[in-house]
Amino acid sequence: MKDHSKIINESLEEKNRFFTRRHFLKEASFGFGGLALANLLGGCNFNDTTTSNNILFDPANPLLPRSPMFAGKAKSVIYLHMAGAPSQLELFDYKPELMKMDGQDCPQSLLEGKKFAFIRGVPKMLGPQANFQQRGESGAWISDYLPHLATIADEISFLKAVTTDQFNHAPAQLLMHTGSPRLGRPSMGSWVTYGLGTENQNLPGYVVLTSGGRNPDSGKSVWGSGFLPSVYQGVQCRSEGDPVLFLNDPDGINRDLRKASINTINEINQQQYKEFKDPEILSRIAQYEMAYKMQISVPGVMNIADEPQYIHDMYGTKPGKESFANNVLLARKLVEKGVRFVQLFDWGWDAHGTDANLAIDIGHINKCRSVDKAMTALILDLKQRGLLDDVLVVWGGEFGRTPMQENRAGKAVPFKGRDHHTEAFTIWMAGGGIKKGGSYGETDEIGYSSISGKTNAFDIQATILNQLGFNHEKFTYQFQGRPFRLTDVSGRVITEILA
């Protein structure tokens, strides 16, 4: 013991010999700079929640629930995407001035320097085809294309001057959901499940439901996980036939045998993990476990036939077929069971007027009728269940439609139709701490461009994340040597529509 302290003292003395005057001067100058440097580097501390996010997910249980940065209002999201882009000029953006210009040549000032997906030369203007009325106490303009939604105008907040910079479906959809018009970024649902996990470990945290006969143009990338761990990608469920493909046990294999084989596979994976320490292996094990649990939990929750008749009457659902209404009812069941993010895509809104189904005054009305009752029922049903404040509902397309009649390649199309339009469209939100009966943004008198309160995909993403309890500027994932955000380098929380 004595020897020890002797050695320690000796080394301390040795050290003291270095404390010279020169040392003092050096320390004094470098040390002062060092103080400042420590301040600077403090900003790089990733464990500091005030400067960066702190999402430490356990790769063995990647979907366990996690805390948001601050206590958000919303706990889950139902996003209703009308793929193809509905016409704001027939639904929410009432423009009597446009009616006066109906049939006239489009003024040159609206065409110069602009690019359209299909319009060439000088198109004619097309007046609103729907009849508008102001609804509820908020006085929101909603057309007779959506008679049911019109009854709950006071539950909703409208964003009437949304803009985008993409005029083709796939890139515009990707921008809306992943924050980039190109492939490879994680979708909003992936970000949210990565950030919050999910409260029901027997179900996926992020479910995707499609209707309208086709997947959205952007394909499955629009619910992909990008560079986030693959466990956070959207799980597409079907409302017709098996909800999740390949989930059933094959013929001749019972549940015990299935369990035994999964256990064996997991054991092998465990050995693999011990050798390589790749966290994706743990994710894989978790996914096998999840699939096994989903065999029991999914058929039950995905079956809307056990809902009472008055619910079916309310939503207009008919079990057993693929429809938007069925998907909406399913979405409600899923969030009730703790699913974090439910993404719906309904295809068929691309009203170019090239055939009757895509005509503003024919097919577009039918599309509206196929969603109107169900989405209205969703808001009312969440409300009566006391869940509307917990669930954020978002409705919208990927862009808007032109105030001009489409003239594909310079020639008239057979029906009334509108081209893709990037400069103004309407998106609405409800629940999840969104203002009731709010409206933000204005377009000019013919609905061509946004004149005030402009918003874009990033603002909408920032707002959704904010309602869930995330600061979109600090919610990041380290990839390729730099932190990535859903909102990239922009985005503003649209506080004007928050309750």
Next chain:
Amino acid sequence: MIGTITEFIGHFHPVLVHLPIGILLLASLLFFLSAKEKYQSLRPAVGISLLSGACSAILSCISGYFLSTTDDYDQQLVSLHQWLGIATAFISVLAYLFFKQQKNWFKWIMILLTLMIIVTGHLGGSLTHGSDYLTASLRSSENKSELTKSIADVQEAVLYADIVQPILQSKCYNCHGPNKQKGKLRLDQQEFILKGGKSGETVLAGKTDESEMIKRILLPKEDDDHMPPVEKAQLSKNDIELIHWWVASGADFNKKIKELPQTEKIKPVLLALQSGQTTEEIKISAIPLKPVEKASDSVLLKLKAAGIMIVPVAQNSNYLSANFITTENIHTHIELLLSIAPQLIWLKLGNTNISDSSLAILAKLPNIIRLYLENTTISDAGLQSVKKLSQLQYLNLTRTKVTVNGILQIKELKNLQELYFYKSGVTSADYTSLKNLFPKTKIDTGGYKLEMIASDTLLVKPPLGK
């Protein structure tokens, strides 16, 4: 026209001044270095540095003079800065002229020049950024704690002196204070505030719509007239609420908060001040402001092992939420909640097989704010323990067997804001009597219907022939 051109030239002053400062300091450095044999080769550079430095110093003086005539700076400070600046320019010219003569006393001129640059530069900085700018960051932490300390009891605080003035001090004084009076406005003393500025009445007691200050801080950020200017530190939402309330309530300089009428809008803001929090997050969260100890990790692990989904309600909070949706044997595991009783504020027991008897534990979980019991077999008996939850704000009893008689038991819960009864024993017929019990609570008995409209199932068909 002349006026605008001089103003234009004047605005170059803040850019130009950096040239003489940099060049003349370099000249001084080169001069003293070249005294050493090793750096003798630098000597010829001193002359040219002094010449260019002197020229730029003269330009700075000219532009500075124009700036001083247009902007509203503290006259005393400006004149000191002005004369020191002219003197510096003069000395730099002298230095250039005498440099070639290699006099022995020349080094004293260089030392004087260096000192002059430092002093003049500092004065200039004080003019633009405020006299305490340099050391403000070192003192800021003390100031902050002082500020929160002084409003430990918000109701006793003087609204102007303790709350509004510190906001003005940190966000406005720089341009509207003793050193600078942009727009002829000064906000650091009562008489100046009441006097107003170039654009008219800054503060009109009780008239927020006519008070220039309120109008400008409420303008959108993109507006040129928005205050503070977009590139400067902005007022927080709470700051704005407080200033707005101060003007609306009569812009009194002496009254205490408790003497003023408190609107619903200002109450949460005052509450936030009380707790020393300045965040805007309060508005959208329902977390108690009182701090709580962290639940121990071993306890949390035990709960998680039982299949209870338990997480802090936010990363920076110790309060917890619990969800039993996938918990098996809920009746045995619910006892575990006792170990996190101080922290538990949100409890989800919906869609489980929880029974009235297991609910007895609720009486020992006093901090619960949100309670979900939807789609369970809970009946009136189960609500007995709920009446102890004095903090309860949200109660979901949809699809339960609860009736009005059960609700009578919880009528003492004055914090209740939302009550949901859809498909329970409580129906819309009970609404009026419930509303009498809970006048301020949002009560929803549900049962919304969407009547079928003929057009719902009708398909629009294209006209024949197309």
